[in-house]
Amino acid sequence: MTTDTLNKVQDESLINDKRKAELLSSEVEHIDITSFDARPLVEAMGKMSFTSRDLARAAGIYNQMLSDPGCSVILVIAGSTSAGGCMDLYAELVRNNMVDAIVATGATIVDMDFFEALGHKHYQALEIPDDDTLRSLYIDRIYDTYIDEIALQDCDYTIGKIADSLEPRPYSSRAFIREMGKWLANGNGKKDNSLVKLAYEHDVPIFCPAFTDSSAGFGLVKHQVDAMKRGGHYMTLDSIADFRELTDIKIKAGTTGLLMIGGGVPKNFAQDTVVCAEILGHEDVEVHKYAVQITVADVRDGACSSSTLQEAASWGKVSTALEQMVYAEATSVLPLLASDAYHRGHWRSRDKRRFARLFD
Template sequence: MSKGPVSQFIQHHYRHFNAAALVDAAKGYETHLAEGGKMMVTLAGAMSTAELGISLAEMIRQDKIQIISCTGANLEEDVMNLVAHNSYKRVPNYRDLTPQDEWDLLENHYNRVTDTCIPEEEAFRRLQKHLVKAWKDAEEKGERYFPHEFLYKVVLSGDLQQYYEIDPKDSWIIAAAEKNIPIVCPGWEDSTTGNIFASYVIKNELKASTVKSGIEYMVWLADWYRQNSGGKGVGFFQIGGGIAGDFPICVVPMMYQDLEWHDVPFWGYFCQISDSTTSYGSYSGAVPNEKITWGKLDIHTPKFIVESDATIVAPLMFAYILGW
């Protein structure tokens, strides 16, 4: 595939250090897919609020990603940006805010994520009423679903179209829902929609069991991995650290060590974009070789780490992989 101007710029200028690691990792990603492998992408941090969907959605549409693991925040915040983008407030001088400034934002129903404030009424509440209806409808029918499956139902129903404030092609959740690619969302309770669901459980208006649990996600992932890890296997592209990456990568040692299924292949490719510092005892910042000792990666697994800002690096890598 011929490369476009962004890729050509990267190839010409990115020759050393983290820049070279970016190119090597992107080429390794391409090779893994070209040889028949599949790829998991994991999303930590505030990637959806950073509007990574602009490039991530196209990666999904062009079959460059087969499965996603993400935090509950990333799951919901892509849809919040979709339905309330015009009401978001950017605060470029966020480092200068006083505690009173922060309190004023709260009083005006703005929740700040670095330089961007999510509008509570327009974002959370627009999504909430449709999710609550989906939860209650499922419970009345005696049905249970994963968090991402409920969100897919709401997105695919068309009920949110009345609120769209960005081009839907820039929403990675819409792209994922239309492709019906699997999502693993560990620790979903640690999100606004997870908190909202918990509030309905406390009020005895919903049962906790209506939304499937993290353990059920792990059980499901073990089966998916078994079915998809033939040939070149499944690659692991980790953006940031935390539970979005830690949870799914453990499925391999869990099957090998705890279930004693010794025919389970290791992850077939590994890349992490990280700004975490290994010497602080950070698991998120651990160099890929450490994962060999945990039974996650093989000696021969292609391994890359780009120590930089994911909001800069991920779109560039995706652009390269897409040939832009």
């Protein structure tokens, strides 16, 4: 695989370098939850009403997850909060043993975290010109955040390069992402505070049930096509293995709590492990005892994956005793919840699960 092949769709000579530099001049700075103590604010919000009280209760439930010695925490991430400034937040949760497994979108893991681990950046949109103008400059837009498309194609290339280096056989997304983390840890990464790298180092498995719906998809397609042209074999992704492996973790873990940012496929994937375990004959498997979901989606039109946490109880997935929906844009409330939990310090006495070692 060559970068020339991947980049041939672009004619960089047509890009207005000065205009592009103007638009990509303000880097997104990721929030540091260790630098401020949100406990007084969260406690004060608990004496209010509306979303403030919901958030305080959600923070309390997350702290219960961390203080329960038998509870394993699954972090579920959908949406673009990593690009929006929460990337280091998620990394701190892994670094400080505040999550034990992760289910996320491919974009969160590849286009955002792995992308920055390669040394690239996300940028604040100081202005939003016509999107056709952005296209002419090879700038991709996520709401008010910019990504350099040329840098993103470097991410495609690197994913393909990692795939080329592997034995041609099926891999779960967890197994492939672990290879990505290993590649970064072996001196190739340019950012220590990478979720993918830290998850590899701390044996926290990451699952992306729709992995190819991301920048990784382009690199993996190129890997497969090149191998076919050579008449050789290629690696593939096994989504069934994803489901089986995460279900194995649920069975092993026993008591579990879900910290869910957004919804969609990652949310349902994590919740469905309870039902899958029952189908495999583990009728004594616990529903997820604790659950928090932060979302702006509405259940009425199916946007909330058509399921509140209470509705999920009817499917035998989640307990209604310790659950909280927080209807808020996650970058505005998640830093408060995470900082509160970090400074309360329940993570200091938690045993590390190291679930990734189940599959060695």
